[in-house]
Amino acid sequence: MLSILLKRFFGAIPTLFVIITLTFLMMRLTPGGPFDTGRVVSPEVQANLMRAYHLDEPLFSQYLRYLGDLARGDFGPSFTSKDFSVTQLIRQGFPVSLQLGLSAMAMALVVGLGLGTFGALHRNRPSDHAVIVFAMVGIIVPSFVMAPILTLVFGVTLHWLPAGGWGDGHQLSYKILPVVALALPRISSIARLSRSSMIEALEQPFIRTAYAKGLPRRLVLFRHAMRAAILPVVSYLGPATAGIITGSIVVEQVFSIPGIGRYFVDAALNRDYTLVAGVVVFYGCIIVLFNLIVDILYGVLDPRVSRR
């Protein structure tokens, strides 16, 4: 197990290196630079700006400089948030995205598994169909439609919850709508996955054996069937969690949440080279990390994996 993990860990380094290089090159090759605001009047001023950010140096030495800074854990200064470093921005934004993402994932897991199991047990009955319809709707209606609807209903019309914003960061009321908006599509995916795998698990011979041994239904379901049924959900969880905690661009935008999801788009549009590279590298690390965690979980949950 340990050797597999170490192999995976070191295998990730070239991947990250390629990500860094590609991001660096693609950003520089895009026309327009961080200081093309349509307002920089004098060429001398432009030259001073380029010099201050080392953009006047040859591309290769900029690249080496960037790699050197990165090795020391320094993502460089942000071009668009000039008063903060990229490291500072990620450090401020990530806890917000993390909190939001983990809450949404927990909600999705509990509700999704519950619905999926419920559907599997009431297979082909009206209540099962209701679960399937709910899951389809959740997957079909995109966040950029769902989030504004939630805002309009609960914020603007009913005045129950804030229509957006993050308050001082400690008020629960600001977090409910974004968490729900973020969780909904995941609830649907998990419900569908767990419903079908639960149906499959219930037909396995070991379930029949368990019943034959006279175990009560609840025990059979939760100790034996659930363990098998949850495997596809676990492999879905890895990338989904990584995606959700590095911030949802749409949900963060609609609710004006200070997470790091928005930086992906904003930074690229503003040619904020360092911020784009920073969030991409950070995102890459998180993905690699979560795939590792999923591998470990798989080994724990499914004896067949670790034996292989």
Next chain:
Amino acid sequence: MPMKRAVLAMGVILAFLSVGSSSYAGGEVVLRRGNAAEPESLDPARSDTVNAGRIQDDLFEGLVVLDPEDRPLPGAAESWTVSADGLTYSFTLRAGLSWSDGSPLTAEDFVYSFRRVVDPATASSYAYIFFAFQNAEEIVQGKIKDPSRLGVEAVDPRTLRIHLKRPTPYLLAELAHAKFMPVKKANVEKFGAAFTQPGNLVSNGAFILEEWTPQARVVLAKNPKYWDAANVHIDKVIFYPITSPNEELNRYRAGELDITYAVPNAQAESLRKTAGEEFRSNVQFESSYLGFNLTKPPFAGNPKLRQALSMTIDREMLAEKLLKVGSIPAYGIVPPVGDPAYKAQRVSWASLSQAERVAKAKILYAEAGYGPDHPLSVELRLTTSEDARKVAIAIASMWQTALGVKTSLVTEEFKMLVAHRHEKQVTQVFADAWVGDYPDATTFLDLFTTGSGENDPGYANPKFDALIAEAGKTLDTARRAELLQQAETLLLEDAAIAPTFNHVELFLAKPYVKNYRPNPCGYTYSKAVTILPH
């Protein structure tokens, strides 16, 4: 039964969580403002957007401030005198000025701050705004290494003297710009780029920085050390960076904002009818236009073709029937508001009806060598915005109908368009706009001098340059305005550009918000605002 209990519990929780906050929450008077985008910096030397400027207008105070009509009023300076040759300005600071940390604010602080902006090490993108000062240009260019040779000196703690290399009649209004706001030397030196972060920032305006959470909010609190603190009636100002006007409108309707930054364009017309006194507008010192690339065919050396295209654009139709966001049809480059001394010029054919213009345009188009057998094919470059696209499609169809011109629309992401406009290699006709930096016609006309960095059409007319230069040396206000007006007329008759609109800022403000009056240059001061109990 358990179901009912769950519903009840849910209701209690929701009631508990309900927002309930208002501008009078907790006995404090709070002004909550939508502010479009995250400010790129709160350092007056290093910011360049309007939304950063709005926060700075509250945090810092320069020598002068602008009134709602763009006229300069005393700010940190209580009075000033100008020498007969217009080259030396002496300012007397108010007695007993202090920073928010209680330390005295002196003329030396202004000297330090001014030198800092032109110092190449600061890399201020707006350093050119100092170019009328003695030695400013040379310092920015690196020809003079010592920023202390900038034309500004502290005669004594309360007297600041500015030395110009050329008369600058608009200097006073220009001094209200953020680039001329003072920053505290000790803090800049101690914290570097982080000197503007909460806890580090010391300022001299009506408010001080209390909290700054990037992408969430900037919270300012009343500055008790401000010279006019007795007349500041607000305890807190909160700026929210909300990029989408639709989200902003939702939060305004939910009662979470008192003033919006904008209104969604698609809803401007219905809000104008339904929002009553909450719907407010402010004509801006801004011009939108189509630029022609004068350095390449088909527009190089072909003024008749350019004029024909300009004349066939039905601006009234675009403004009133298509856009419906209050834009004013434009026939010149200098907007009709903003510079009180200047009479905005219009193209000579502005008095014709649209039908007459089209008839004249057809003749010009033929004289330029085009016709049904040999139609003009042209690329029109624009940004990705919905409105830009609507306008471009309409203009293309006006050209097609009136002249038979075949237009292909090239949509480009903003930065890409800016880069292409500057390079003048691939552009033919392009959408462009300019917002005045200071209330003077030259903020628009200077763009079109030969070789200016923002001269996107590549206009080069020695007569135009000579008129601008002559005006630069003229002290007499009326004579100077006349020279500039002649220059604008020349630019318009050469049809280097096709003016389209002057933008009108539309926003919503709750009825209990009083005295909030942005001026054409876009400066707003929360200090003047009062909030009625509600």
